[in-house]
Amino acid sequence: MTTILIKDSYALYRDGMQKFLSDLFLNNYCENVNFLFEFNIENIQKADIIMMEYCKGEALICTPELMSRKRSVIIGITNENYHAKSIFPNCISDIVFIERGGDLGEISQQIIMQWESFKMGRRIDCYRSCSTCQRVKISKKQLAVMSNIHHGHSIKEIASLYDLSYKTIFSNKYNVMKKFMLQSDYELLVFLNRLSERDLLLRPGLVPGCNL
Known part of the structure; x- marks a missing residue:
């Protein structure tokens, strides 16, 4: 039996993907699928396939829980085609992406290709080390x-808070958007919401010891 962990906040999509994957593995491999939905270290270690949603830019930051992966397939779910040319963190260096609204035939082929590669032992355990990430x-x-x-x-309020120029604060914002390939304020806010969910943001206001 194949174990698949799905981490996705859209309940309808998650339910549909569960039915889609059940049919895919039954029809192609005569296998039943055991689904997991709690994203924790225990389930990550059990999973043969890990499917996770990613907003724009999120795949470029660290996901420490994935360092506990065994040899497994990891698939990122995005809202648009992901053509990032960046080097991903070691924990997801072997990731492939599917588009949430993509063609089901193409998604089937992607998953089958990754699963066949996995079964043949072509996937490399390259996600163990943080030191080279x-x-x-x-x-x-x-x-x-x-x-x-x-x-x-x-930007004006933050500049006033730190007693700095508008240009300096705007430059910090611009550089973050460039690093994570964010092309609009909307994409930035979605990305920041995801960072907040991971408790990666600081408390608002003047940050002690942080001289911009």
Whole structure:
């Protein structure tokens, strides 16, 4: 039996994917599927396939829980085609992406291709080491600006808070968006919401010891 862990906040999509994958593995491999939905270390270690939703830019940051992966297939679910050319963190360096609204035939072929590769032992355990990880990093200064933006403060308000120029704060915002390939304020806010869910943002206001 194949074990698949699905982490997705859209209940209808998650339910539909469960039915889709059940049929896919039954029709192609005569196998039943055991589904897991709690994203924790125990289930990550059990899973043969891990499916996770990603917003724009999120795949470039670290997901520490995935360091506990056994040899497994990891599939990212996105709302649009993901053509990022960046190097992903070691924990998901072997990730492939499917589009949430993509063609089911193409998604089937992608999953089958990854599963066949997995069964033939072609996947490499390259996600064990953090020391060589080339994940995109965000500085404490940038994190302070992002935390204030996430809590609704304008660039002008943040500049006043730190007694800095508008240009300096805007530059921090621009550099973060460039690092994570975010092309609009909407994409930035979705990304910051996801960071907040992971408890990666700072408390709003002036951050002690952080001199922008």
